[in-house]
Amino acid sequence: MDAHSAMVMAQGFTQEQVESILEDIDASSLIDEKTKLILHFSETITRNAYQIHEGTLQELRDQGCTDEELFEVIAVASLFNFMDRMADALGAPVEGLQEMMKQMRATQS
Numbered sequence: 001m002d003a004h005s006a007m008v009m010a011q012g013f014t015q016e017q018v019e020s021i022l023e024d025i026d027a028s029s030l031i032d033e034k035t036k037l038i039l040h041f042s043e044t045i046t047r048n049a050y051q052i053h054e055g056t057l058q059e060l061r062d063q064g065c066t067d068e069e070l071f072e073v074i075a076v077a078s079l080f081n082f083m084d085r086m087a088d089a090l091g092a093p094v095e096g097l098q099e100m101m102k103q104m105r106a107t108q109s
Contacts, residue, residue, distance in 0.1 A: 037063050038073050045077040 021028045025039050
């Protein structure tokens with residue numbers, strides 16, 4: 001699961017709706033304009049994080065995003081990118097990595 005899917009699924013959409021939204025974010029009638037901005041921002045984090053600067057964040061603020069929302073998008077996208085890379089490096093599916101992390105937490109408690 002990538003950051004886009006995670007963010008959309010967190011909003012309570014079905015897998016089919018997620019696929020429909022991600023097929024063409026801008027044309028989707030299932031999400032509002034702010035959510036579209038957030039999804040595009042998460043893609044920028046994933047593909048071109050080095051291009052994000054204060055001006056990028058200010059543009060999103062000007063479009064109605066709060067600092068808390070921006071922090072959450074950055075955190076979620078970064079976490080999923082990290083998990084994807086860990087899974088790739090370990091040769092495990094992300095779902096397997098998530099289960100492995102749960103087991104590790106359980107044994108540490």
